[in-house]
Amino acid sequence: MAVKPPLIARLSTDLATLGEPELLDLVRSRPVPQHVAVIMDGNGRWATGRGLPRVAGHREGVKAARAVTRAADALGLRYLTLYAFSTENWSRPVQEVSMLMSLLERSIHDELPELMERNVRLRVIGRTEGVPAPVQRGINHVVRETARNSGLTLLMAFNYGGRDELLDAVRSLARRVALGELKPDEICERDVSAGLYTRDVPDPDLLIRTSGEMRVSNFLLWQIAYTELCFTPTLWPDFGPADLYRAVAEFQGRTRRFGGV
Ligand code: IPE
Ligand code: IPE
Ligand code: MG
Numbered sequence: 001m002a003v004k005p006p007l008i009a010r011l012s013t014d015l016a017t018l019g020e021p022e023l024l025d026l027v028r029s030r031p032v033p034q035h036v037a038v039i040m041d042g043n044g045r046w047a048t049g050r051g052l053p054r055v056a057g058h059r060e061g062v063k064a065a066r067a068v069t070r071a072a073d074a075l076g077l078r079y080l081t082l083y084a085f086s087t088e089n090w091s092r093p094v095q096e097v098s099m100l101m102s103l104l105e106r107s108i109h110d111e112l113p114e115l116m117e118r119n120v121r122l123r124v125i126g127r128t129e130g131v132p133a134p135v136q137r138g139i140n141h142v143v144r145e146t147a148r149n150s151g152l153t154l155l156m157a158f159n160y161g162g163r164d165e166l167l168d169a170v171r172s173l174a175r176r177v178a179l180g181e182l183k184p185d186e187i188c189e190r191d192v193s194a195g196l197y198t199r200d201v202p203d204p205d206l207l208i209r210t211s212g213e214m215r216v217s218n219f220l221l222w223q224i225a226y227t228e229l230c231f232t233p234t235l236w237p238d239f240g241p242a243d244l245y246r247a248v249a250e251f252q253g254r255t256r257r258f259g260g261v
Contacts, residue, residue, distance in 0.1 A: 169195025
């Protein structure tokens with residue numbers, strides 16, 4: 001009887017054909033990234049391609065986010081950041097924006113029992129201005145309830161913009177300079193990082209964007225300076241645990257040089 005070669009030897013040939021449990025075993029046998037960030041894109045196209053309203057795509061997108069969070073937990077990631085709503089997304093039709101707000105509020109509320117069970121801590125990065133008060137209250141409740149969980153940290157980028165985040169950091173540094181607490185020439189990278197929403201979070205090791213778009217759309221601009229990028233044509237509602245594991249396997253096969261040799 002033919003003996004199967006070890007998984008690692010088969011990696012380059014059949015990553016695409018491995019099933020979810022094998023992929024999970026494979027990626028867990030090697031160092032996993034600490035922090036994976038995801039631009040969850042393509043909900044609208046998923047829906048319109050099926051003759052459905054865009055909101056149907058967002059509902060499916062929530063299911064994908066739930067499955068990918070479980071997969072990140074199974075993988076043992078420390079941080080998973082999901083881009084849920086950008087500062088630019090306010091420019092969408094009002095019905096879509098208000099539907100997205102209530103969908104996010106409801107989904108986060110419904111997720112609380114499972115987040116507790118899995119010891120997942122929810123945090124939100126982004127500005128609160130403009131977010132309807134009931135949505136803020138609902139999200140804050142789940143953030144507070146899960147604050148002491150010590151497993152995966154799920155960072156939800158909500159009303160998030162990388163440029164806004166940098167502006168906030170620059171303003172706070174400028175205030176410290178004006179107060180004489182800091183000299184302009186002494187400002188270092190650490191001071192900028194410390195002014196970001198992600199001040200206590202390691203930079204993402206891997207950034208995944210779905211739907212075939214090859215851009216970062218104002219996401220984590222400072223933090224992704226040396227992040228490995230992975231673009232996939234899969235639309236977000238079709239993206240599942242196996243896709244996350246494949247992206248991590250691809251990441252594990254890369255050499256990060258950080259400018260060195
Ligand atoms: C991503 O899907 C979800 C959000 C930006 C809220 P889109 O809604 O951008 O879907 P496409 O890109 O139009 O297909
Ligand atoms: C990025 O997707 C924002 C989120 C996934 C929340 P968009 O669909 O808003 O980005 P663009 O417009 O294609 O750049
Ligand atoms: Mg999009």
